[in-house]
Amino acid sequence: NLSAAIHASELADRLREDEECLSNLAEAFLREQNLTEGISLKALEALPRPIRARVFQMLCEGKLASSHIEALHDFCHGTEAGALDLPGIHVIREQGRILFGTEPPEQLPETQLQPGMTMALPQYGLHITVLRPKVFREIHNTLTVYHFKSESIRGKLTFTSRRPGDQIRLLGRGCTKKINDLMLERGIPLSKRDLVPVLRDEMGPVALCGFGMAERCEAKPGDLTLCVQIEKMEKEK
Numbered sequence: 001n002l003s004a005a006i007h008a009s010e011l012a013d014r015l016r017e018d019e020e021c022l023s024n025l026a027e028a029f030l031r032e033q034n035l036t037e038g039i040s041l042k043a044l045e046a047l048p049r050p051i052r053a054r055v056f057q058m059l060c061e062g063k064l065a066s067s068h069i070e071a072l073h074d075f076c077h078g079t080e081a082g083a084l085d086l087p088g089i090h091v092i093r094e095q096g097r098i099l100f101g102t103e104p105p106e107q108l109p110e111t112q113l114q115p116g117m118t119m120a121l122p123q124y125g126l127h128i129t130v131l132r133p134k135v136f137r138e139i140h141n142t143l144t145v146y147h148f149k150s151e152s153i154r155g156k157l158t159f160t161s162r163r164p165g166d167q168i169r170l171l172g173r174g175c176t177k178k179i180n181d182l183m184l185e186r187g188i189p190l191s192k193r194d195l196v197p198v199l200r201d202e203m204g205p206v207a208l209c210g211f212g213m214a215e216r217c218e219a220k221p222g223d224l225t226l227c228v229q230i231e232k233m234e235k236e237k
Helices: 002-031 041-046 049-059 066-076 179-186 190-195
Strands: 082-086 089-094 097-101 118-121 126-130 145-149 158-160 167-169 176-178 198-201 204-208 224-232
Touching (some): 041 066, 049 066, 066 082, 066 089, 089 190, 167 179, 167 204, 176 179, 179 204
Antiparallel strands (some): 089 097, 158 198, 167 176
């Protein structure tokens, strides 16, 4: 009847007004943000839930289903570094901020290392040299040059990005730590952690570039050693 139609029309008008108001508040919030540096999780959590949902939709160009929005609400309550893949967008949470991007972080190509090889990866700004095993009289390990006791390497020696659950007992540290925790302590952004080279054998990581080598691979003068050098070079653009 006529009164029902009028009531429905008035309700639709009020809903449009509400939607316009909430969207304007979400847009105002986003105008205050530096999206390249990420959005403060505290700032997001302080928003009323309906406004936060519209912020998510605007950041994802309206591509999110209600299940995706719920996943983002939950993701924002996390405290540890993490990542979430949604339709057409990759979301990173780290150091109290959330960053929306179009692609997941780059990863290093998994490469088997052989004695005597030299390999350049200009797109990652890396140059790797593997010397042939020899008996060393003096061992001079650095954060990018590793002299592994040859017999300590189990199976293939490879060059990779970090993997879930990776742990290493660094020489001189006296404790085993997760590689993710080491990177977090150093302040390496989550988006860059997959570009930190990890050397590993079939038992797990034997060195983390820039941090050191595993205690189990320590060589002493007189041991037959395998030396791996990872040099930084100008990254190819």
